[in-house]
Amino acid sequence: METSKRHWTLGVKLTLVAAPLLLLALVSIGLTLWVSWQLDGGAAAVNEAGRMRMQAYRMSLSIGTGDVAALPHEVREFEHGLALLRHGDPERPLFMPWDDTVRARYATVESHWTRFRDRWTRGDPPAVSGIVADTAQFTDRIDAMVGAIEAHLSRWTTLLHLLQIGVMALAVLGSALLLFMGYLFVLEPVALLKQAIERIQTGDFNARVACVTRDEFGTLAEGFNGMAEHLQSMYRDLEAKVAAKTSELADKRERLEALYDVTSLVARAGTLDELALGFVQRIRRVAHADGVALRWSDEANERYLMLAHVGLPASMVEGEHCIRTGDCHCGVQPAEHEVRVIPIRQMAAPMLGHCREAGFETVVSIPVRLKEHLIGEVDLFFHARYDLTAAERSLLEALTAHLASAIENLRLNALELEAAVSQERTFLARELHDSIAQSLAFMKIQVQLMRDAMASGEAARMQQVIGEIDVGVRECYGDVRELLVHFRTRANTEDIEPALQTTLRKLEHQSGLSTHFNVTGQALPLLPDVQIQVLHIVQEALSNVRKHAGARRVWLDVAKQPQWRIEVRDDGAGFDAERGPPDETHVGLRIMSERAERIGAVLEVLSTAGRGTSVVLTLPERLPAAASVPTA
Known part of the structure; x- marks a missing residue:
């Protein structure tokens, strides 16, 4: 079996060229940022070590001057600095650039600090004269650690410079490569297409573009060649085709206007009567009908009630205000789904002859359905013989579908309003039950106790019950005021x-x-x-x-x-x-x-x-x- 040759699209080609460059650039930038982050952390560590050196001199000064009260705070500050160097601080950021030399220098500083702290800050220190020498020796260890850190940072700085040079070289190389690929894959095919377009503009319809690639520009070239051939074929009978297209566009524009008009009516109508009357007026104008009737069907589809009409004589409206299924050619059977064109004069006389008496020749019946359920029909009446085109049939079905959706929306809005009222009543009932009803039940019990106390003649008991009733009335009054506050206060x-x-x-x-x-x-x-x-x-x-x-x-x-x-x-x-x-x-x-x-x-x-x-x-x-x- 012969296998088809794989063709790379323009996007795939550019992606294959740019993706490696982008990946290298992202890696280089990431390494550069990481090295910069390490340098920032190391610089912060150097600053912290310098602060520790100053802290050592400050402790030496406190010991020399006998300022024993400040010494514990300075010791804690120094030990905090040692812990900060050991564990780091990502928020600053502060990182120790650990290597063997830095670790050894840090361990030396820790051991000398332990001796320095035990000798000069704990117990009775020796003669103050030795503090200067010990402090100098101790700060030398700190300086040695700082030197090790700076040596490590110098290596990171060198690496950062190399990465920056690499990024610059990659940017130059990538730009040159992308420019070359852009010219090869984009600019050259566009130039060929431009030349062919200029020939078409001068009237040379024989201009063609060679399909040198199989990507998007190759597809564009094939489309351009097809367009040129089509222009050549249209050149001879251009006026006829323009007229046909103009007529087609006019029909489409008329359909769009009708759909927009009905959609606007659906969005604006607030009642069923307003919707029905507006719809029959608009569909009469769209279909150029002599009369229109909108009928609503009951749940069993046995009767049809006329909701709205226009262009019909009063006798016909009165006689067909409510018709049964089968009494007339109008009244769609539930099994009938299609639009019907009824030639009245060519059919047997129905039980109701109002259409003949009114002089109508043709009736077009469009069923109104919602989710395959028949809810009514629209009848268009014509004095002459009339037949529907496919476009007119499609338009009428679309308009009646909008009508069905609008009727359903009105029904849903009414149900939603009813549900909202029911919900509000439920809320009121719950609030009354949870507050006022309980207070009233309490007072009912107190009234019964009052009756018992009156029957037994216990004056003290009656006074107590009266007090309870007074408390209950006040509580109930407070609940009523609180409910009123709840109902009146609304959030912004x-x-x-x-x-x-x-x-x-x-x-x-x-x-x-x-x-x-x-x-x-x-x-x-x-x-x-x-x-x-x-x-x-x-x-x-x-x-x-x-x-x-x-x-x-x-x-x-x-x-x-x-x-x-x-x-x-x-x-x-x-x-x-x-x-x-x-x-x-x-x-x-x-x-x-x-x-x-x-x-x-x-x-x-x-x-x-x-x-x-x-x-x-x-x-x-x-x-x-x-x-x-x-x-x-």
Whole structure:
């Protein structure tokens, strides 16, 4: 079997030439950066060693002058410098260029430092006169270590210069090679193509380009040759083809205008009546029909109701306001999928003769389907005989598909609105059940106790129950006010900070607590739905502080980086975290946990008895889209 010859594309050729050069350049640059990094670290090590030498002289001066108080700090500074040289510091950066000589010099410095420290900084030092000689001898060891480091760095510097020279040579060589390959693979084929184009421009349609390569320029040359041949064939009957193309473009433009017009209607229409009337008006103009009727089918496709019409006589509209399947040629059977052209005059008289009475000759019936389910039909009425072309049939089917999608969108919008109302009612019911309903149940029990106390004539018991009822009424009143605050406070669509500040001010005004608000970091604003959930959690946490903490101050801290973190903390009574919060706070914590779970956040409650409570809400790094977060 004969194997086809492999052809390299222009991209592959240039990649094969440039890839090795790029790889060498990246390796050279990487080595250069690495050597530079080592030199920077070594230079920092030399500076640190010089600082250690100065520190040695400073200790000698402190010993000589008897400044014993400063000596421990200087010893710690020196030992810190030794540890820094041993372990390095990548942040500065600081690295010891270790080799055998440097290690030996460093070990010598460490051993002399041990002797120097034991002799002069611990116990009773000998005569002060010997400190100068010992310090000079010790600093000589440090100088020797610095010299070893500098010798090592000089070798790295030489290597860096060689790498830089290599990069320069590679850049020059690569540039020359790329220029040559660019001329060979690109400029020369472009010049041949340019010459052929100039010949075509002068009227020489015999101009051709030799296909010298099999890459993109070879394909371009073949295309150019085909174009030249096509121009030669078109030259004789150019006017006829231009007219045909102009007519075709006009038809396409008309179809695009019709589709755009219907699309604009679909996006703008807010009700089914507006959509239906606008659609029949537009499709009548597109199809040049004498009348149009839009019929909606029931679920069983047994009856068709006229939603909108235009160009039909009143008697026909009244008689066909609702027709059954089979009573007329209109009314598509569920099994019929295609557009039908109905020649009324050539068919047997139907049960309903309104079309004949109105003088219509032809009816075009287009079924309206949504996911293979029949939801209605569009009927076009013509006074003359009419037949559809393939383009007209395709256009009408596309327009009815847009209509079906628009009807479905209206239905989905209505369902979404209904779901939103149901969700809001569920939220209200839950809030009432978790707050006011519990308070009312408590007061109901107290009323029964009041009746028992009145029946037994216990005055003290009645006063106690009245006090409990008063507390319950106040608590219920507070819950109502708090719910109103929750419902009225809304997060800003750009930033949540103003809403949080407003909530804190309301708490301070209502309870007299001292509030503190702190924001750190910068980040993109939260999505509106996430803002609402965060705001409700903060409000619930502040409500618990007001009700149960017995605090004097409350803090609200917001950190935006590396991820959103909101913390509400107080200096109140707190509780034992191992035993859990008191029973009266279970409801509030559960509501906050449910809200945090909706947005994928983590809620933590940290508390110690007598030391306050902290509620921490940590948002995920990747928040969900606004459409997927349920609002409350």
